[in-house]
Amino acid sequence: MKKKNLVSTLEATKLLLMGQVVALPTETVYGLAGDATNEAALKLIFKTKSRPLFDPLIMHVFDSSEINTWVSEWTPLHNFLAERFWPGPLTMVVPKKPTVSNLISAGLSTVALRVPQHPLFREVLKNVGRPLAAPSANRFGKTSPTTVEHVLNEFEGQVPAVDGGPCSIGIESTVVKIDSRDQVPKVSILRPGLISKEDLEEELKEYSHKVHVQFEGQNKASPGTLEDHYQPRIPLLIYEQNQQAPPAGFFRGVEMNLNPDPFLAAREFYAHLHQLGQSDHDHIILRKFAELDSPAWVALKDRILKASLKN
Structure with a gap:
């Protein structure tokens, strides 16, 4: 492991404001963070990961107060789930405003949004004052990192990283999409995570209307749905x-x-x-x-x- 590229949260903030990428700890996995409002930074994320442009990124915001800047449709059901599960490992795919870069959304009309829970990621988010795009800090299709050592080894010390210790959850966030057009709204799980179908159903018992929760795989609006992913060095x-x-x-x-x-x-x-x-x-x-x-x-x-x- 190359320790020379470990940075503090203050140094990470400065690098991100300069358009660089930094590996940051989250409660799920380490993310390769870049300024979500900076096209050059977003391109650097894709280049560093060798990630195809058709795979959307998750945009991390500090709290729900930022939603109106980026989202064109935010329903009471979205707000209910945000109040119950944010900050935390739930990502919601929602209609986006033109203020969201097409690089983040992979050219789609939606954006994947999350409010992370990890204190160091939140500290950097607050200091940067802008949303951060942050896919997992590994080369595309390879195993996600849950320690800073995984990150430094993966990129041979070329990517600066903040050490936040081992991730407490260890797998990526649950991704959901809400459809309120029918009489009974639907919450579709595009990618499973720690927050389960049963967890969602239990919380939604307290919502004002009946809501149906279902699984919906292989949806291009969510990252992490390709058939081959998370591959280790040996099969x-x-x-x-x-x-x-x-x-x-x-x-x-x-x-x-x-x-x-x-x-x-x-x-x-x-x-x-x-x-x-x-x-x-x-x-x-x-x-x-x-x-x-x-x-x-x-x-x-x-x-x-x-x-x-x-x-």
């Missing part, structure tokens, strides 16, 4: 519980053991991929288990399937 293979590994000397696999607690397993998953990916084995083995199909494991199962090698 991740999913085995049946009793499936025999190839004989030693043919392929050398190393087994990943997940914590039985789904929340701890999610927090540790990317760290396991980073650690095992640095081994001298040919692949990583993860064995299926019954609980993986239960609601509590939905978000982590999504990341496991996207990170795994497809037949």
